[in-house]
Amino acid sequence: MLSETLLKTTAHTLHGIGVSAGAVHGPVAVVSTAIGVDGSEAPSHDAEADSATVKAAMTHVAEQLKERADRSSGNSKDVLTATAQLASDRGLLKTVTTHLQNGEGITASVHNAVGEYAGKLQKIGGYMAERVTDLYDVRDRVICELRGEAAPGVPELKEPSILVARDLAPAETATLDPKIVLGIITEEGGPTSHTAILAAQLGIPAAVKVSGIVEVAHEASELALDGGAGTVLVDPSATEIDELSKRSARRTALLSGSQGPGLTKDGRHIALLANIGSAADASKAAAIDLEGSGLFRTEFMFLDRQDAPSVEEQTDTYTRVLQAFGDRRVVVRTLDAGADKPLAFTQMPEEENPALGIRGLRLGMRKQELLDTQLEALSRAYRATHGDVWVMAPMVADVDEARWFAQKVRALGLPKVGVMIEVPGAALRASRVLREVDFASIGTNDLAQYTMAADRLNGDLAGLLSPWQPAVLEMISFACKGGAATHSHIGVCGEAGGDPLLALVLAGLGVTSLSMAPKKVAAVRASLAMHDFSRCQDMAQATLDSSTATEAKNAVLALADPAGKDLRYALQLRGCGGAHQPTYAMRTPTVSSRILSVATDGDMIRTPCRSTFRSSGDARVDS
Numbered sequence: 001m002l003s004e005t006l007l008k009t010t011a012h013t014l015h016g017i018g019v020s021a022g023a024v025h026g027p028v029a030v031v032s033t034a035i036g037v038d039g040s041e042a043p044s045h046d047a048e049a050d051s052a053t054v055k056a057a058m059t060h061v062a063e064q065l066k067e068r069a070d071r072s073s074g075n076s077k078d079v080l081t082a083t084a085q086l087a088s089d090r091g092l093l094k095t096v097t098t099h100l101q102n103g104e105g106i107t108a109s110v111h112n113a114v115g116e117y118a119g120k121l122q123k124i125g126g127y128m129a130e131r132v133t134d135l136y137d138v139r140d141r142v143i144c145e146l147r148g149e150a151a152p153g154v155p156e157l158k159e160p161s162i163l164v165a166r167d168l169a170p171a172e173t174a175t176l177d178p179k180i181v182l183g184i185i186t187e188e189g190g191p192t193s194h195t196a197i198l199a200a201q202l203g204i205p206a207a208v209k210v211s212g213i214v215e216v217a218h219e220a221s222e223l224a225l226d227g228g229a230g231t232v233l234v235d236p237s238a239t240e241i242d243e244l245s246k247r248s249a250r251r252t253a254l255l256s257g258s259q260g261p262g263l264t265k266d267g268r269h270i271a272l273l274a275n276i277g278s279a280a281d282a283s284k285a286a287a288i289d290l291e292g293s294g295l296f297r298t299e300f301m302f303l304d305r306q307d308a309p310s311v312e313e314q315t316d317t318y319t320r321v322l323q324a325f326g327d328r329r330v331v332v333r334t335l336d337a338g339a340d341k342p343l344a345f346t347q348m349p350e351e352e353n354p355a356l357g358i359r360g361l362r363l364g365m366r367k368q369e370l371l372d373t374q375l376e377a378l379s380r381a382y383r384a385t386h387g388d389v390w391v392m393a394p395m396v397a398d399v400d401e402a403r404w405f406a407q408k409v410r411a412l413g414l415p416k417v418g419v420m421i422e423v424p425g426a427a428l429r430a431s432r433v434l435r436e437v438d439f440a441s442i443g444t445n446d447l448a449q450y451t452m453a454a455d456r457l458n459g460d461l462a463g464l465l466s467p468w469q470p471a472v473l474e475m476i477s478f479a480c481k482g483g484a485a486t487h488s489h490i491g492v493c494g495e496a497g498g499d500p501l502l503a504l505v506l507a508g509l510g511v512t513s514l515s516m517a518p519k520k521v522a523a524v525r526a527s528l529a530m531h532d533f534s535r536c537q538d539m540a541q542a543t544l545d546s547s548t549a550t551e552a553k554n555a556v557l558a559l560a561d562p563a564g565k566d567l568r569y570a571l572q573l574r575g576c577g578g579a580h581q582p583t584y585a586m587r588t589p590t591v592s593s594r595i596l597s598v599a600t601d602g603d604m605i606r607t608p609c610r611s612t613f614r615s616s617g618d619a620r621v622d623s
Contacts (some may be wrong), residue, residue, distance in 0.1 A: 012233065012234055012235075013231065013232065013233055013234070014210050014211065014212060014213055014216065014231075014232040014234065015210070015230055015231055015232070016185070016207040016208055016209040016210030016211070016213075016230045016232070017190075017207060017208050017209045017230045018206075018207050018226065018227050018228045018229050018230030018231075019195075019196035019199060019200065019206050019207065019208055019227070019230075020184075020196065020199040020200040020203070020204060020205050020206040020227045021205065021227050021228035021248070021251070022183070022203070022204075022205030022225075022226075022227045022228070022248060023205065023224070023225070023226050023227070023228075023244045023245050023247065023248030024162065024182040024183045024205050024224070024225050024227075025162075025182075025222060025223065025224035025225070025233075025236060025241050025244070026159075026160055026161055026162050026182045026183075026222065026223070027159060027161045027162070027221065027222055028161065028162055028164055028217045028220050028221070028222065028223055029154070029155055029157055029161040029162065029163050029164070030155075030163075030164050030165070030214065030217050030218060031152075031153060031154050031155070031163060031164065031165035031166075031168065031172070032152050032153065032155060033152055033166070034139075034140035034143065034144065034152040035143065035144060035147060035149055035152070036107075036111070036143065037105070037107045037108050037111050037143065038105065038106075038107045038108075038146075038147055041105035041106060041107060041108070042105060043103045043104065043105055044100040044101075044103060044104060044105060044106060044109065047097060047100040047101040050100045050106045050109075051093070051096065051097040051100055053106065053146070054093065054096050054097075054100075054106065054109070054110060054142070054146070055093055057142050057145040057146050058087050058088065058092075058093060058138075058142055059087075059088070060145055061084075061087045061138065061141045061142050061145055062084045062085075062087035062088045063084075064141075065080050065081075065083050065084035065087060066080075066081070066084045068080045068174070068175055069081045069084060071175075072174055072175065077174075079173075079174050079194050079197075079198060080174050080175075082134070083134050083137065083138065083169075086134060086135060086138045087138045087141070087142070092113060092114070092117060092138075095113040095116060095117070096109045096110055096113040097109075098113075099112050099113050106146060107143045107146055107147065110139060110142050110143055110146070111139060111143065114135055114136065114138070114139035117135055118132045118135055118136065121135065133167050133168075133169060133188075133189065133193060133194070134169065134194065136169070137169030137172075140152050140169075153169070153172045154168075154172050154176070157180050157181070159180075160179070160180050160181075160182050161180070161181070161182060162181075162182050162183040162184070162185060162223045162225060163176070163181055163183070163184050163185070164185050164186075164213055164214060164217035164223070165184075165185075165186050165187070165214070166186065166187045166188055166214050167186050167187070167188040167189050167193075167195065168184065168186055168189070168194075168195045169194075173194060173195050173198040173199065173202075174194075174198050176198075176202060176204065178202050178203055178204050181204055182204075182205070182225075183204060183205040183206060183207075183223075183225040183227060184199050184204055184205070184206040184207075185206070185207050185208075185210050185213050185217075185223070185225060185232055186206075186207075186208045186209075186210065186213070187209070187210055187211065187212070187213050187214050188208070188209070189208035189209065190208060190209065193208065195208060196208055199227075200519070204227075205225055205226075205227030205228075206225075206227050207225060207226075207227055207230040207231075207232060208230075209230075210230070210232055213232065216234055220234050220235055221235060222235055222236065223235075223236075224236040224240065224241050224244050226244055226247065226248060228248065228251055229247075231244075247566055250563075250566040251523075251566040251567060254523075254526050254563070254564075254566060254567055255522045255523060255526060255567075257526070258521075258522040258523070258525045258526040258529070259289050259525075260289070260525075261291055262291070262514070262524070262525050262528050263528060263529060264507065264528050264529070264531055264532060264533045264536060265528075265529060265530060265531055265532045265533075266532045266533055266534075268507070268533035268536075269512075270503075270507050270511070270512065270513065270514060270528055271291045271292070271294075271329070271491075271512065271513035271514070272290050272291055272513070272514055272516075272521045272524060272525055273290060273291055273292050273293055273294030273295075273329065273331070273491070273493075273513055273514065273515040273516075274288070274290050274292070274293050274294065274295075274515065274516070274517070274518045274521070275293070275294065275295040275297070275493060275515050275516060275517060275518075276293050276295070276296050276297070276321070277296070277297040277299075277300050278300055278317075279317050279320040279321050279324070282296070282320065282321040282324040282325065282330075283320075283324050284518070285324075285518045286324040286325050286326075286328070288518045288521065289521070289522075290518060290521045291328060291329065291513075292325055292328035292329035292330055292331075292388070293321075293325060293328075293329070293330045293331060293515070294329070294331050294441065294491050294493050294497075294513055294514070294515025294516075295331055295333060295441065295493035295515045296321060296330060296331065296332045296333060297333055297336065298314075298332060298333060298334065298335055298336075298374065299335055299336050299337050301313070301314060301317060302335060302337060302343055303343070305343075305345065306345060307345050308343075308345055308370055308373065310373075311373050311376050311377045311380070312377075314373065314374060314377035314378075315377040315380045315381050315384075318332070318377055318378050318380075318381035318389075319380075319381040319384050319385055321381075322381055322382070322385040322387030322389060323385055323387070325387065325388075326387070327387070327388060328388060329388045329390060330387060330388060330389050330390065331390040331391075331392060331418070331441060331491070331493070331515070332378060332389060332390065332391050332392070333392055333393075333394055333420065333441075334361070334364060334371060334374055334375070334391065334392070334393050334394065335363070335364065335370060335371070335374060336359070336360050336394040336395070337359065337360075337363060346363065346367055346370070348363070355449065355455070355456075359394075359395055360393065360394035360395025360396075360420070360422075361393040361394060361395050361396055361401055361405060362395060364393065364405075365401070365404065371408070372408075375391070375408060375409060375412050375414070376412065378391055378412075378414060379412040379413060379414055382413070382414055382415070383413075388415075389414065389415065389416070390415075390416040390417075390418060390438075390439060391409050391414050391416065391417055391418070392417070392418035392419055392420055392437075392439070392440075392441055393405045393418075393419055393420065394420045394422070394443070395420065395422055395423065395446075396419035396420060396421070396422075396423070396426055396433070397423045397425050397426055398425060398426065398429070398433070399429065399432050399433055399435075399436060401419075402419050402426075402433045402436040402437055403436045405417065405419065405437075406436050406437050416438045416439060417437050417438055418437050418438055418439035418440055418441060418489075419433060419437055419440050419441075420440070420441055420442075420443050420493075421433075421440050421441070421442045421443070421447065421479045422442070422443040422446035422447050422450065423446075423447075423450055424447070424450055424451050424475055426440075426479075427442075427447065427475040427476070427478045427479045427482075428475075428478050429482075430478055430479040430480075430481070430482025430483065431481070431482035431485040431486060432482075433482065434482050434483060434485075434486040434488040435486055437488070438488065438489070439488055439489035439490070439491070440479060440482075440483065440488065440489075440490055440491070441490075441491040441492065441493045441515070442476055442479055442490065442491065442492045442493070442494065442511070443493060443494045444467050444472070444476070444492060444494030444495060444496040444497070445465075445494045445495055446494075447472060447475055447476070447494070448464075448465045448466070448467060448469065448472045449465065451469070451471055451472050451475050452464040452465060452469060452471065452472065463549065466549045467494070467495065467496035467499070467502055468502070468543070468549040468550075468552045468553045469549045469552075470543060470544060470546050470547065470548070470549070470552050473505065473509065473540075473543045473544060473552065474544055476492070476506065476509055476511070477509050477510070477540070477544060480509045480510030480511060481510070483510060483512075484510055489512050489513065490510060490511050490512055490513075491511065491512065491513035491514070491515060492506050492511050492513070492514050492515065493515040493516075497514035497515055497516045497524075498514070498516030498517055498520035498524060499524075500520075500523045500524050500526070500527035500564065500567040501527065501553075501556060501557070501560060501564070501567075502556075503524045503527055503528065504527060504528065504531055504535075504536045504539050504556065504560065505536070505539050505540050505543055505556060506540075507528065507533065507536045507540075508533070508535075508536035508537040508538070508539050508540030508541070509540045523567045526564075526567055527564050527567050530561040530563060530564050531560070531561060531564075535559060538559055539555075539556045539559050539560070542555035542556060542559060543555060543556060
């Protein structure tokens with residue numbers, strides 16, 4: 001069960017997912033909830049007039065959010081702008097009007113219309129599913145406006161406090177003052193939610209997915225939070241507060257000495273790279289002490305468009321990314337989209353099971369003009385910069401697909417071609433797949449989903465999706481053996497690569513590079529430096545000999561240097577990716593005001609989309 005394997009809770013301590021490091025303690029402030037639908041309202045008898053009333057309320061909410069955006073900067077400004085655009089969405093208003101025409105009350109119509117939208121986003125899954133919180137925030141604000149009540153949210157804080165909420169809307173998180181908000185703890189959310197993104201940007205310690213925290217907070221007088229480990233102490237003693245602070249200080253000291261290439265204690269090189277999603281991400285990551293980018297997610301250039309970006313536009317972006325990293329490696333993943341991440345201009349039909357449908361390279365093979373344009377742009381950028389560019393295809397399942405892709409890439413003179421290993425079939429046959437290409441990168445989030453037959457969006461199955469599952473690690477082992485047999489580079493770019501403990505196991509299995517949110521590189525580098533490669537191999541074998549994910553992790557903990565425990569972002573098992581997940585949790589992802597349009601019954605659902613699915617920060621993680 002999730003509560004037993006992921007979020008273990010004692011009478012005094014609760015555990016969730018740490019998303020913004022730091023140790024704090026203080027009094028509790030619980031965020032108020034929305035008032036909801038007016039249970040006494042009459043059915044609509046004039047849909048046109050009521051629709052105009054709703055439109056006015058939505059407009060006012062949008063204007064309030066825009067005003068907040070104008071007073072903000074960086075990620076906060078982007079998030080507030082994107083949420084304001086949701087409040088102005090014409091498709092949403094049209095759906096509300098339909099409910100009014102069916103005789104529903106005015107606040108019920110808003111509630112039910114948003115419910116329809118939310119259901120569609122959850123069905124799409126991944127990053128889009130996590131945007132449901134943003135949509136619910138707009139719903140609650142509009143309903144409060146219609147009822148003449150103050151918007152729900154953060155109470156006025158009279159003293160520095162730790163905020164506790166079921167979840168925080170982006171509009172609430174973006175305007176928090178770090179001087180008075182000591183920390184943030186939510187019962188819901190995920191490592192790539194706006195709460196996680198903005199808390200990290202603001203430097204506020206935070207943990208999400210802390211089961212039971214709202215109920216506990218109403219009775220507690222004080223909380224202590226370790227935002228790195230995701231640990232919450234209820235009414236802590238002075239001794240516990242002191243230990244929490246010391247642990248945080250030890251972690252800071254360990255990270256301050258982390259620099260240079262990724263090396264085990266005895267000098268085995270494991271390249272440490274960044275996940276990025278835009279040229280802006282590249283510029284930020286390139287300024288950090290890391291060895292390049294192990295995953296450039298290119299799909300963000302394709303979102304919120306009625307037509308694909310031109311070869312010139314793509315060339316400009318790829319050129320800027322390669323220039324940012326100079327002679328350092330940049331691994332570019334070609335367009336990873338399909339029925340699960342629909343693009344308006346591909347006109348792909350809806351599928352019963354999009355995770356197993358036309359996505360990744362399968363889309364490129366059916367819409368070859370998209371792939372050809374992208375590869376031509378990459379070739380031009382390479383010729384202009386002579387950068388160290390590696391090009392890989394997502395969702396490769398077999399030798400035929402790998403060969404087909406490799407021929408296309410090599411025909412354009414690009415120096416290195418590879419594949420993503422996310423499908424168990426590709427992992428099991430890695431030695432043959434890798435005969436066709438130069439390298440492979442393992443997407444641990446999807447590999448876990450397909451290996452364990454567990455939907456990444458189903459919270460009840462989160463335990464099965466843990467990257468510590470021995471079956472998932474054995475799939476990675478198969479891929480690494482294939483790499484060794486063909487003398488090919490094997491990287492990991494899923495959420496698992498940024499876990500300082502799991503990184504040791506991956507190195508021991510034979511992985512030669514780890515790509516992650518830039519902010520995680522220092523911890524992984526410090527962890528590697530504490531352990532000989534032979535110890536990493538012992539850890540890897542211990543996981544393969546284990547029967548369960550818990551047993552595997554405990555076996556590695558027993559072999560790890562005790563000093564390294566302070567590096568870990570989470571001491572409990574956790575799922576990877578998805579409502580994620582990343583999968584992937586990871587960088588401090590950049591949020592843009594870009595809007596992803598999803599066609600539904602002729603209307604458009606417009607939802608904010610971050611500039612990197614799992615890049616520069618904590619990960620979905622989608623790898």
